[in-house]
Amino acid sequence: MTSRFWPRWAATVAAVAAVGVAAGCSGSGDGDGGEGASGGDQTVTFWTPQTTPERLAAQEEIAEAFTAESGIEVEVVPMAGADQDQALATGAASGDVPDVILHASTQTSAWNSQGLLDVEASSAAVDSLGADTFNQHALEAVTVDGSTAAVPSDGWIHVVAYRADLLEEAGVDAPTSVDELAAAATTVKEELGITGMALGTQAGTASATEGIQSIFQSSGCELATDGDVTIDSPECARAAENFLELRNSSTAGDFDVLSARAAYMNGDAAMLLFSTHILDELAGLDEATPATCAECADDPAFLAENTEFVTVLDETNPAQYGAILSYGVPTGANTEAAQQYIEYVLGEGYVDTLGVATEGRIPLRNGTPENPTEFIDAWGELGIGPGQERTSVELYGEEFVDDMSAGINAVYLWGMGTDDAALAGLVSSQGVLANQIEPLYSGADPEEVTAAMEQAVSEVQAGL
Incomplete structure (x- = not known):
């Protein structure tokens, strides 16, 4: 499916946000569940960052x-992070909040610190x-002061896609460490004259x-530990050395997201x-991002094969870099109905939820007590791409x-579940x-570079 590799929330526009508040908040406004908790008609207002028309329809x-x-009405409100x-x-300031919000793990920490989550x-x-x-790393990501501030739903990770041929x-053998990568x-660059690894390296972007965080994390480098900035550690210096070697394996200069993907899709890079x-795009299932390698003209699935x-x-x-989406219940929401809805979309409705965007929504609840791998197994049988024509297993x-x-x-983000x-x-x-x-x-x-990074990070820390 067409999407940005590393989704980043757009800058907030206050006017748009105000419209969202007016159109998409719960009317209950009390922590006891409002009218619904006392036996009247219950409703759930659900904010989701999955905003494309097809994803919205599926939700x-x-x-x-x-x-x-359940008899509980749900209003699904599309709203970017x-x-x-x-x-x-x-x-929250006006006492008018939604009941459930699907959001990123970085938001969990910020909202909880502001007292906005139940x-x-x-x-x-x-x-x-x-x-x-649940995925234990995902639980760690939403655990604040020993309490679970949100409920993990799904996410994606960085993978190294490589042309085995x-x-x-x-x-060379398939790499099993950043050093080997x-x-x-x-x-590859020396032997074949093509880019060895395509990844985002354009400075300041x-x-x-x-890209830095992904490679550094997988090298055992930590940004900070127990309040001490550690980006200047020997592990981080080694990560920087490897990042430079990966960057220099390009035959086409520095890549951004789109050009890195294009290099691999065109057959000009051996690894990405x-x-x-990327799963559906490699198989030629997304017309908006077609495979353009020489062999792909006759066989659109050549890259996948x-x-x-x-x-x-x-x-x-x-420590695989990725994204974690979780369900949060705002302070003042209809908690009884919100909890029922969350348990449904992570239970009976979970497989359908994952199918909203299969390649980007890998389950963070692995299974049930009776079948510990039920949901990850089901994920492999879901169709991927806009038409969901084929499954990842196929x-x-x-x-x-x-x-x-x-x-x-193995999903991991620096500082997750800690004061850092x-x-x-x-x-x-x-x-x-x-x-x-x-x-x-x-x-x-x-x-020298990681020492400069340490100084810059410490300046950010001093401003907290």
Whole structure:
């Protein structure tokens, strides 16, 4: 499906947010569940960042099925993440909030610190569904001060897609660490004359911000630990060295999101760091992003047939960069109905929920107490791409689902579940590391670069 590799929330527009507050908030406005809790007609107002027409229609169908079973009406309101931030703050001030919000894990920490989330309601939903059935890293991401501030739903991860045929031709094995990845990329360039690894490296951009974090995390580098900034550690310096080698394996200069994907889709790169949104595009299932390699004209599925994936870059220290979406219950919401809705979309309606955008919505609830892998197994049988014509199992095999399960269970973001989360969020949103990466490209020693990163991060920390 056509999507941005690294989704980033757009800048908030206050006027748009105000419209969202007026049109999409709960009328109950009390923590006891309002009118519905006392036996009247219950309703749920649900804000979702899945806003395309087809995704919105799919979510509305799920809401209708919930209403048919529970009698609780659901209003599905499309609202991008940045607009959610402003609209929730405005609604909280006026006592008019939605009942459930699907949102990113970075928002969980921020909203909870502002007292905008009903932690008891989310914790109750997790307890009811069974904490052991969830992805434990995802639970850590939404755990604040020992309490579950939101309920993990689904997410995506970075994977390394690689042309098995081209790596074999270059005489290199599939990489199992960042060190091996960098070495393989260099060998491919030297042996085949094409880009070894395509990834976002343009200094000062969002592409580089998340490319850096992905490679650094998988190298055992931590941004901060227990309040101490550690981006200047030996592990981080080694990560910077490998990032430079990966960047230099390009035969086409620095990439952004679109050009990195295009290089792989055109057969000009042997490896690609991308999100799981690439799965349908490799198979020629998205007309908006066609495969353009020479062989693809006769066989649109050529890339899928010749692509394999690394879903965990370092199995000894699994820390796969990705995104985590969770359901939050705002303070003052109709908690009784909200909890019922969350338990439905993560239970009976979960597979349909994942099918809203399969390649980008990998389950963070792995299964049930009776069947621990029920949902990850079901995910592999869901259609991918706009037409949902084929499943990932059909395209990539049964083993791929197991590999993807390992990958999503290794999902990690710097600072998640700790007091360093706020710092990590600001460093990412402000592009601090990407703004410090240019000297590395100009010959600066990696240790000097990570020392400059440490100083820049410490300045952000001082402003908290």
